[in-house]
Amino acid sequence: MSNSRQPIGQWADTVFVGGRVFTATGPAPVDAAVAVADGRIIAVADEVRVRSLAGPDTEVVDLAGGLLVPGFQDAHVHPVVAGAQMLGCDLSGEHTLEGYLETVAAYAAAHPEAPWIRGGGWSMDVFPGGTPTRSMLDAVVPDRPVMLTNRDGHGAWCNTRAFRVAGVDRDTPDPADGRIEREPDGTPAGTLQEGAVDLVARHAPLATPDEAHAGLLAAQEHLFSLGVTAWQDAMIGAFPGHPDNYDVYLRAAREGSLRARVVGALWWDRERGLEQISELEERRRTGQEGRFRATSVKIMQDGIAENFTAGMLEPYLDGCGCPTGNSGLSFIDPQVLGEAVRILDASGFQLHFHALGDRAVREVLDALTAARAANGPNDNRHHLAHLQVVHPDDIARFADLGAAANIQALWAAHEPQMDELTIPFLGPERAALQYPFGDLRRAGARLVAGSDWSVSSPDPLWGIHVAVNRTVPDQERGPAAEPCPPFFPEQALTLAEALTAYTAGSAWANHLDDVTGTVEEGKHADLVVLDRDPFRHPAQEIAETRVLRTYLGGELVHDARR
Numbered sequence: 001m002s003n004s005r006q007p008i009g010q011w012a013d014t015v016f017v018g019g020r021v022f023t024a025t026g027p028a029p030v031d032a033a034v035a036v037a038d039g040r041i042i043a044v045a046d047e048v049r050v051r052s053l054a055g056p057d058t059e060v061v062d063l064a065g066g067l068l069v070p071g072f073q074d075a076h077v078h079p080v081v082a083g084a085q086m087l088g089c090d091l092s093g094e095h096t097l098e099g100y101l102e103t104v105a106a107y108a109a110a111h112p113e114a115p116w117i118r119g120g121g122w123s124m125d126v127f128p129g130g131t132p133t134r135s136m137l138d139a140v141v142p143d144r145p146v147m148l149t150n151r152d153g154h155g156a157w158c159n160t161r162a163f164r165v166a167g168v169d170r171d172t173p174d175p176a177d178g179r180i181e182r183e184p185d186g187t188p189a190g191t192l193q194e195g196a197v198d199l200v201a202r203h204a205p206l207a208t209p210d211e212a213h214a215g216l217l218a219a220q221e222h223l224f225s226l227g228v229t230a231w232q233d234a235m236i237g238a239f240p241g242h243p244d245n246y247d248v249y250l251r252a253a254r255e256g257s258l259r260a261r262v263v264g265a266l267w268w269d270r271e272r273g274l275e276q277i278s279e280l281e282e283r284r285r286t287g288q289e290g291r292f293r294a295t296s297v298k299i300m301q302d303g304i305a306e307n308f309t310a311g312m313l314e315p316y317l318d319g320c321g322c323p324t325g326n327s328g329l330s331f332i333d334p335q336v337l338g339e340a341v342r343i344l345d346a347s348g349f350q351l352h353f354h355a356l357g358d359r360a361v362r363e364v365l366d367a368l369t370a371a372r373a374a375n376g377p378n379d380n381r382h383h384l385a386h387l388q389v390v391h392p393d394d395i396a397r398f399a400d401l402g403a404a405a406n407i408q409a410l411w412a413a414h415e416p417q418m419d420e421l422t423i424p425f426l427g428p429e430r431a432a433l434q435y436p437f438g439d440l441r442r443a444g445a446r447l448v449a450g451s452d453w454s455v456s457s458p459d460p461l462w463g464i465h466v467a468v469n470r471t472v473p474d475q476e477r478g479p480a481a482e483p484c485p486p487f488f489p490e491q492a493l494t495l496a497e498a499l500t501a502y503t504a505g506s507a508w509a510n511h512l513d514d515v516t517g518t519v520e521e522g523k524h525a526d527l528v529v530l531d532r533d534p535f536r537h538p539a540q541e542i543a544e545t546r547v548l549r550t551y552l553g554g555e556l557v558h559d560a561r562r
Contacts (some may be wrong), residue, residue: 011055012037013554014525017047019063020533023519024070024504027496029535034068036525039553044521061549067533069499070519071229071526071552072460073506075406076352076385076450078235079223080245081153083215084207085454086222089119092151092454097126097136104148105140116204117141120149121454122157124306125416131181132157134190147200152455154304156197163188166200175199177270177331179307193307194329212248220260224558226459227528227547230261232450232510234298234352234385236287237267246287246294253290259552261291261526263510265298265352268340270331277343284349295511296350301337302360303329305388306421310357313391316425327359334363341367345382346375350511352406356386358394358433365397372401383448383509389426389433390440399444404509406448407437407501409467410456412491414484437467438491447497448505460502461534465543467498473543495535495542525554 012035020029021044033050035043043050054060085092089107091100100122108117124130137146137159145162149155163169170186178195180188192200207215223231238244246266252258264287266280280297287294303309308316311328318324332340341364344351351368355361364384383404388411398405411418412435423431441447449467451458465473470486486492493501507517516526529549534542550558 010037012042012050012053012058014059014061014551015050015054016061016063016068016527016529017050019066019068020535021519022067022069022496022499024500025518025520027494029067029533034519034527036527036551036554039525039555041519041521041523041525044519061529063529065533066548067530067535068519069227069528069530070503070507070517071528071550072227072502073510073512073517074223074228074231074450074453074458074460075383075448075506075509076234076408077231077453077458078153078455079219079231079233079453080212080216080248081242082454082458083217083219083222084212084242085120086218087211087215089117089148090121091119091148092121095123095126097132100126101136101140104137104146108141108144115144116162117144117146118148118204121151122148123151123417124155124421130306130421131189131191134158134160134163134188136190145204147204149197152304152306154194154309155307156192156200157190158188158192158200159190162200166203168199172199177329194303194309206243209243209247209251212243212245213251216245216248216252217257220258223260223458224550224552225547225560226461227550228260228458228460229526229528229550229552229557230507230510230512230516232263232265232296232352232506234265234450234452235267236264236294236298237269239267246283249292250287250289253292256290258291259557261510261512261516262293263296264292264294265296266294268297268299270300273336274340274343277340277347280344280349281347296352297344298352298354299337299340300331300354301364302331302355302357304356305426306417308425310388311360311363312357312389313359313362314430317427319424321424321427328357330360330363334366337363338367338370342371342374345371345378345380348378348380350380351382353382353384354386355384356388358389358391361387361390362394365394365401365403368401368403369397377402381509381511385450385452387440388435389430390436391433392439395436395439395445396443398440399446404446404448404505405437405440406450406509407435407467408450408452408456409435409437409463409498410451411435412437412470413466413472413487415472418487432488434488436491437493441493441497446505446508447493447501448509449498449501450506461545461547462543464495464498464502467493467501468495468539468542495539525551527551
């Protein structure tokens with residue numbers, strides 16, 4: 001913290017006084033005030049010093065005992081998809097079959113011109129076995145195809161009309177990277193898993209460029225309201241039901257409507273091979289406009305545990321606790337993965353991996369080990385997202401390789417999808433290896449944080465709450481829910497560690513740490529005003545904290561009072 005007199009000789013545009021500052025450079029907030037001019041932080045000092053920089057036109061923001069923190073950065077998020085869902089048939093506000101069907105029926109009635117009913121946001125735990133049926137949707141929309149992706153984006157719920165339009169029936173084989181849930185005679189039951197989603201999605205109309213653009217801007221405003229000023233979009237490309245969001249970002253960046261700082265992770269097409277690398281390099285070259293930079297590559301190595309597609313070292317269990325013949329999927333052959341990682345790393349790409357099961361995590365770490373041996377160390381800053389199950393032998397490898405652990409903390413808690421659809425099929429020993437944030441930190445791994453929105457809430461404070469408490473916030477569980485014990489509390493983080501992951505940690509992953517991520521003189525004034533100082537309240541109340549104001553480069557982009 002500086003106490004030297006400001007040498008520029010200018011008045012501050014904004015000063016923040018009356019509270020403490022979490023700079024993300026140390027383990028606790030500091031007693032300080034902050035001055036901002038021309039979009040940069042010009043002083044982090046005592047209040048008398050900072051008030052001396054306030055001129056007649058300076059805005060004085062009284063924190064009123066609240067906390068000033070760096071702008072949050074989401075290191076794994078899907079805003080274009082999430083925004084389109086917000087503007088479409090959005091099921092995320094409901095959590096019952098009745099609520100879902102009422103929402104679908106209301107949307108269909110309000111959009112009689114729509115040839116398809118598209119949307120998403122349903123939760124697997126609402127349905128027995130996590131698989132809704134076509135007959136449920138047929139009851140409310142029998143005459144038009146309906147396709148609704150689930151909240152994690154790894155499956156879809158379709159009605160009978162959608163299957164007929166797509167020509168998917170009892171004779172349609174499962175694709176290599178997915179599964180059609182079936183009735184006893186082989187007829188599609190209503191749920192598609194992973195790569196099987198495309199069997200129907202390829203027949204549905206894409207969102208128009210204007211719809212996708214509107215979705216991005218709606219998502220940006222929502223993220224600003226939660227204090228998020230930068231993010232990494234974890235899937236830049238064309239995928240089922242959506243146009244290429246690469247063009248969506250470039251349009252917004254060129255016209256100036258994209259105000260957040262965004263890194264795009266270019267999608268690695270698992271149906272293709274090494275020949276796509278030259279195309280990715282070209283997209284990187286042309287994909288840097290305004291505050292958007294397409295400098296990362298996203299590789300999805302496995303699926304998710306709830307539908308048994310996460311890649312595991314040992315087989316899943318059945319409902320009786322006996323081993324099955326299924327150990328999940330490796331979407332990319334490990335030999336091909338190793339070669340791709342070596343070439344992409346040598347080309348200077350950051351690699352952003354989806355690795356959820358312990359086998360997938362090991363396959364990715366093995367590929368990074370081989371790339372480092374071939375190419376030597378560099379500053380590409382690779383990171384592995386999700387990390388639901390990590391074998392203890394692989395924990396220390398993150399720090400050894402300089403690979404970051406990209407955590408989605410909101411998932412590390414007891415809730416129905418975990419307790420009913422995951423733990424019984426992993427078994428107690430493997431279940432205890434889930435979301436080992438504490439072990440990773442103790443082993444020296446760098447922690448960065450993301451939400452995976454629209455899969456789960458993009459609210460960083462909710463994620464921080466779970467990282468610290470290992471329980472779901474009361475607001476998420478609902479007032480009638482029974483309290484749950486902490487989910488392997490030995491893996492909890494401190495409040496400072498979790499806040500740092502969502503700020504300085506993710507700024508590092510986004511290669512923005514030289515200009516953002518901490519509250520330090522000279523950095524961009526990407527700042528968030530919280531309504532309280534959570535360090536001075538019980539940890540169980542972290543999720544009650546609210547964002548009052550969000551600043552990006554010194555510009556007020558969200559004010560909760562308006």
